Amino acid sequence: xxxxxxxxxxxxxxxxxxxxxxxxxxxxxxxxxxxxxxxxxxxxxxxxxxxxxxxxxxxxxxxxxxxxxxxxxxxxxxxxxxxxxxxxxxxxxxxxxxxxxxxxxxxxxxxxxxxxxxxxxxxxxxxxxxxxxxxxxxxxxxxxxxxxxxxxxxxxxxxxxxxxxxxxxxxxxxxxxxxxxxxxxxxxxxxxxxxxxxxxxxxxxxxxxxxxxxxxxxxxxxxxxxxxxxxxxxxxxxxxxxxxxxxxxxxxxxxxxxxxxxxxxxxxxxxxxxxxxxxxxxxxxxxxxxxxxxxxxxxxxxxxxxxxxxxxxxxxxxxxxxxxxxxxxxxxxxxxxxxxxxxxxxxxxxxxxxxxxxxxxxxxxxxxxxxxxxxxxxxxxxxxxxxxxxxxxxxxxxxxxxxxxxxxxxxxxxxxxxxxxxxxxxxxxxxxxxxxxxxxxxxxxxxxxxxxxxxxxxxxxxxxxxxx
Numbered sequence: 001x002x003x004x005x006x007x008x009x010x011x012x013x014x015x016x017x018x019x020x021x022x023x024x025x026x027x028x029x030x031x032x033x034x035x036x037x038x039x040x041x042x043x044x045x046x047x048x049x050x051x052x053x054x055x056x057x058x059x060x061x062x063x064x065x066x067x068x069x070x071x072x073x074x075x076x077x078x079x080x081x082x083x084x085x086x087x088x089x090x091x092x093x094x095x096x097x098x099x100x101x102x103x104x105x106x107x108x109x110x111x112x113x114x115x116x117x118x119x120x121x122x123x124x125x126x127x128x129x130x131x132x133x134x135x136x137x138x139x140x141x142x143x144x145x146x147x148x149x150x151x152x153x154x155x156x157x158x159x160x161x162x163x164x165x166x167x168x169x170x171x172x173x174x175x176x177x178x179x180x181x182x183x184x185x186x187x188x189x190x191x192x193x194x195x196x197x198x199x200x201x202x203x204x205x206x207x208x209x210x211x212x213x214x215x216x217x218x219x220x221x222x223x224x225x226x227x228x229x230x231x232x233x234x235x236x237x238x239x240x241x242x243x244x245x246x247x248x249x250x251x252x253x254x255x256x257x258x259x260x261x262x263x264x265x266x267x268x269x270x271x272x273x274x275x276x277x278x279x280x281x282x283x284x285x286x287x288x289x290x291x292x293x294x295x296x297x298x299x300x301x302x303x304x305x306x307x308x309x310x311x312x313x314x315x316x317x318x319x320x321x322x323x324x325x326x327x328x329x330x331x332x333x334x335x336x337x338x339x340x341x342x343x344x345x346x347x348x349x350x351x352x353x354x355x356x357x358x359x360x361x362x363x364x365x366x367x368x369x370x371x372x373x374x375x376x377x378x379x380x381x382x383x384x385x386x387x388x389x390x391x392x393x394x395x396x397x398x399x400x401x402x403x404x405x406x407x408x409x410x411x412x413x414x415x416x417x418x419x420x421x422x423x424x425x426x427x428x429x430x431x432x433x434x435x436x437x438x439x440x441x442x443x444x445x446x447x448x449x450x451x452x453x454x455x456x457x458x459x460x461x462x463x464x465x466x467x468x
Contacts, residue, residue, distance in 0.1 A: 011334055018340035018381075023091055025387040030084045032391060033445075034077060040435075040442040041073045049436055050453035055463040056426050062436055068154045069435040075150055079142055086138065087384075096377060097342035099134070103127035121187045124376040128183060132175065136168070154433060156263050163260070170223055182208055190332075190375045198329060202322050209317065210272065217270035217278065225261075227254040230281065238295045239279065246415070248302050251276035258282040264432050265289075267297050273311040288431060293424035296417040303411030309404045316400065320393070324386070331385070332378045341381060343374060394445055401448040406458055413459055422461040425452055 044066050049057055057065075090096065103126035147164060151157035159167075189200050221227070230236045230253040243250035251271070258266070265285040271277035279298060286294065304310065331337050338344070383390075412421045428434070429452045438451045450458070 011331060012336050014336050014339070016336055016340075018337050018385075019091060022381065022384045022387075023088065026084065026087050026091070026384060029387045029391060030080055034080060036439070036442045036445055037073055037077055037080075039439040041070065043437045043439040043442070044069050044073065044435070046437045050451075052453045052456045052461070052463075053426075053436060057430065057436065061430055061433070064154070065433040065436055068433045071150055071153070075146065082142065091341075094342045096380075099130050100127055100343070100374065100377065103130055106130075120372050120374065121184060121191060124187050124374065125180060125183060127374075127376060129176075132172075136172070151262065156433075157261075158259055158263060159261050167224060174220065174223070187375060194333075198322075198325055201325055202318065205321050206318055209314065213270070213272055217280075221256075226257045227280070228257070229253065230255055235286070235291045235294060238291050239298055242295055242299060242302070242415075246302060246306065248305060249276045251278055253279045253281070255281050255283050255286055259284050265428055267294070267301060269298075269301050269305070273305075273308065273314070277305065284431075285428075289424060289427060290420075292420040293427065296412060296420035297424050299412035299415050299417045300408045300421060303408030304404065306411055307404065307407050309408070312404075313400075327386070328379065328382050331382055332375060333373050334378075337381065338373065338378065341377070343377060391445075398444060398446070398448060402450050405449050405455070409455055409459055418459050418461065422456055422459055425455060 049062055100123070104123050106126045107122040144164075147157050147159050148161070185204065186201070189204055190197050193200050230239075236253060239253055240250065242248070249271075258264070259282075263284055264282075265288065266282045267280065267285055269277045269279045279301070281294065285297075289297075409421065412418070429436075434452065436452070438447070443451060449455075
């Protein structure tokens with residue numbers, strides 16, 4: 001890792017305007033994503049359906065879909081503007097040092113003494129708790145509007161205010177009970193292996209990822225939704241026959257009460273790549289689709305298993321994590337990087353820093369003098385520094401995901417489900433009021449699935465109405 005040590009030395013300069021660089025990247029990402037949204041909004045003004053959908057979607061549904069998509073686009077722009085001003089406010093007014101000072105006070109005065117040997121980790125956990133709660137409070141108006149205004153207007157929201165509040169409380173409790181220990185171990189690795197943390201942190205994240213894939217479907221999701229075993233009947237037999245015919249390791253089939261939160265439909269399976277799988281069907285899908293259509297959708301899902309897409313995504317994720325943390329080694333102990341945002345490391349006592357510290361303390365209480373590097377702060381700022389790379393990666397991730405969706409569709413087609421899968425996709429498009437006309441650049445960045453028109457064309461679907 002000599003190259004990263006060289007980069008760390010090269011980048012540790014007081015002449016590098018880190019705060020200005022991150023501000024520029026933040027504004028640049030906002031400008032780029034807003035440009036994409038405006039391109040998509042222009043595509044939504046097209047008043048004709050794609051040719052392959054011409055005989056499948058009636059005009060009223062198409063018009064309602066356009067209104068829904070436009071409303072979501074406007075909300076997206078507003079949310080992005082809100083987020084931009086929030087980020088710029090945090091940067092300009094040194095909110096992170098202020099929160100860190102508060103967390104130090106809390107950790108010092110209120111945590112048990114057994115945390116003293118790892119006080120920096122305790123302070124980091126307090127900081128993350130403050131940051132999370134502050135973000136949740138700031139985001140409440142947007143969350144409320146999304147569910148109870150936008151989704152409600154188009155008939156999708158089934159949440160009550162009571163259930164919405166209960167979900168937030170459950171989520172925060174789980175984040176504390178599960179996320180707290182995970183973050184503690186994450187920070188402990190950096191504290192324990194300061195010069196060679198890379199392989200340890202990658203192994204830790206891999207273990208956490210595997211545990212999450214195992215625990216979340218079985219223990220966490222039932223805290224929010226009711227999972228009922230699919231009753232015996234034609235649908236269950238059709239799914240079991242399909243699974244048996246392709247040697248899919250089916251364990252159980254559940255119906256989830258998704259309708260208590262939304263009228264959107266979906267289906268998926270859970271389970272590690274080499275273990276038995278659980279198939280989950282939304283109750284809205286079961287009520288609104290035929291047995292043949294649901295079976296076709298599951299043939300598509302089984303295609304993901306057959307093509308090892310879950311395993312491939314785990315491997316891709318690990319490579320991505322390795323690259324990210326390899327790059328992080330070049331800045332995580334960079335004094336100038338922390339100094340730019342008001343965090344001064346005690347060992348660094350050259351004349352410039354001492355002068356800047358005195359000036360900062362005398363003007364406002366937003367400077368931190370700490371004896372160790374606050375790793376969690378460094379990682380948060382590093383993520384902002386990676387914004388251009390993240391934008392490029394987003395195109396690659398979307399491309400990979402869309403390619404996998406085409407493969408899963410092709411697998412279902414090989415099992416003679418072309419017609420029923422096409423009909424299921426069309427019905428889901430109608431029920432969910434999904435966007436019909438999509439800008440190509442926008443979809444390449446934001447869409448994990450090909451558009452309906454693209455999928456039907458790839459399947460070679462020909463409308464029965466067109467044949468007539």
